[in-house]
Amino acid sequence: MKHTLAVLVENRSGVLSRVSSLFSRRGYNIDSLAVGVTEDPTVSRITIVVHGDDSVLEQVKKQLNKLVDVIKVSDLASEDTVGRELALFKVSADENSRAEIMQITDIFRARIVDVGPKSVIVEVTGDEDKILAIENLFYKFGIKEMVRTGKIAIARGSKKV
Known part of the structure; x- marks a missing residue:
């Protein structure tokens, strides 16, 4: 666990x-x-x-x-907190794949933070499952680089840690 x-x-x-x-x-x-x-x-x-x-x-x-x-x-405890991770993906992108990468980015409420002639960099925040889901979708385009932060979390409501 x-x-x-x-x-x-x-x-x-x-x-x-x-x-x-x-x-x-x-x-x-x-x-x-x-x-x-x-x-x-x-x-x-x-x-x-x-x-x-x-x-x-x-x-x-x-x-x-x-x-x-x-x-x-x-x-x-997971039920008492809000937790997030941040990931940056450098994904291979040509004219044929850019539109699909942009669609995936929009669906996941991610952002394209850099565009190059042969790649895009996508920033995504969320829980571990969300990061893994978008990562799996990007594999078919080719992930050139990927970096992830560790999890950060904070207790909900007025509780102070």
């Missing part, structure tokens, strides 16, 4: 290294990792997606809470 953790940490150098080292030392794989500053410039938020059962999750949370720079660790 995938778990999404929101980890508030001191915004200092080396914190991300200590957090990721904790996972590698314990043999836990990180499926997704995104880091950014919060509304408080002294605090960063690390969103980590980790695969494992509840005992793995509890162990990870306990170990994270032991780190000096960690302020708070929260488990973001």
Whole structure:
């Protein structure tokens, strides 16, 4: 089972290294990792997606809470959060395929952010399933390059993580 953790940490150098080292030392794989500053410039938020059962999750949370720079660790249950990823696809495109690529882009509420003589770059945001669906459709045209962010998530309503 995938778990999404929101980890508030001191915004200092080396914190991300200590957090990721904790996972590698314990043999836990990180499926997704995104880091950014919060509304408080002294605090960063690390969103980590980790695969494992509840005992793995509890162990990870306990170990994270032991780190000096960690302020708070929260488990973001999927039904209580809004989560998104961002992906950029450089897709092969000639005169014959551009219209179809544009249609797919519109259907997925994505955007074409660059057009070249032989390719287009499409930006898409959404959940993992949406990113995978558009990726699968673009394969028939030829994906020259692809880059994805890690998942970011926030609790719904007035809850603060």
